[in-house]
Each structure stands twice: as C-alpha cells, then as structure tokens.
Amino acid sequence: MNNVPYSIFLDDLRSIDMVYPYNSNVYENFMEDFHICRTMEDAVKLIEDKGFLPYYISFDNDLGQDQNGNPLKEGIDFAHWIVESILDNKYKLPDNFSFFVHSANSIAGPEIRILLNNFMDFLKKN
Numbered sequence: 001m002n003n004v005p006y007s008i009f010l011d012d013l014r015s016i017d018m019v020y021p022y023n024s025n026v027y028e029n030f031m032e033d034f035h036i037c038r039t040m041e042d043a044v045k046l047i048e049d050k051g052f053l054p055y056y057i058s059f060d061n062d063l064g065q066d067q068n069g070n071p072l073k074e075g076i077d078f079a080h081w082i083v084e085s086i087l088d089n090k091y092k093l094p095d096n097f098s099f100f101v102h103s104a105n106s107i108a109g110p111e112i113r114i115l116l117n118n119f120m121d122f123l124k125k126n
Contacts, residue, residue, distance in 0.1 A: 005033060005054070005055045005094070006033045006034075006035055007034050007035070007054045007057065008034070008035055008047075008056070008057045009034045009035070009036045009037065009058045010037050010040070010057065010060055010078060011036070011060035011063075011102070012038050012062075012063040012064040012072075013064070019058060019102045039072055040073040040075075040077055040078045043078055044078070047085075052094075053085075053086075053091045053097070055094045055096050056097070056098050056099065058099070059078070059079065059099060059101045059112050060103045061074045061075035061076055061101075061109060061112065062074060062105055063075065074108060082116075097120070099116055101113050
C-alpha cells in the first residue's frame with residue numbers, strides 16, 4: 001500500500017482544466033496528484049487499491065449512462081459511500097480533507113455539500 005496523499009476528480013466528461021483554470025490555486029496545488037475517475041466505481045476502486053481516502057475530491061454528480069441508457073451511480077452516491085465507509089470503520093477521513101462540488105446539478109450539488117459538511121461537523125464533535 002502506497003500512502004502518498006492523492007486527490008480525486010470525479011467527472012464523466014470534463015477535464016481538470018475545464019473546472020480549474022491553469023492559473024488557479026487549486027490547479028497548482030492538486031494537479032500533480034489528481035486521479036481522474038469517470039465513474040463512481042472507478043473512484044471506489046481507486047480508494048480500495050490505495051487503502052485510504054483522498055485528501056481532496058472534486059465532485060460532479062451526473063456521471064452519464066451505461067450502454068443501455070441507464071443512469072450510472074452519481075456523485076451523491078459516492079459521497080454516501082464515503083460516509084458509510086467511515087461509519088463502518090473501513091476508512092478514516094484525512095485530517096486535511098476538503099472537497100469541491102463542480103456539478104451543474106442544482107439539486108444534487110447542494111445535497112453533496114450538505115451531506116459532507118454535516119458529516120465533517122459530526123466527526124469534529126465526536
């Protein structure tokens with residue numbers, strides 16, 4: 001297991017520079033260790049392979065469809081998976097964890113933010 005910190009860019013279509021301009025702080029701070037994951041399954045597999053959670057995640061919500069036109073699991077599903085994995089003591093949230101929701105989905109985007117912010121507040125109190 002390699003314990004080198006890493007970050008996840010979860011998006012089915014966008015490239016990192018479409019969300020983070022080259023001259024942005026985030027781009028400079030995270031570009032070298034961003035892992036692009038196009039599906040929730042890719043992100044879960046990356047975490048399982050690494051054995052620990054990333055210190056930064058950039059979330060899209062709508063992650064496309066399978067070959068039959070069925071929607072794939074979404075960014076909100078991935079956020080729930082992270083919370084459940086921590087509650088099940090499978091992983092620990094890094095002390096320096098942060099996230100950004102770059103999804104254009106006006107309902108799920110705020111849901112991801114609320115879920116993770118509330119969970120992080122809960123962890124700080126307990």
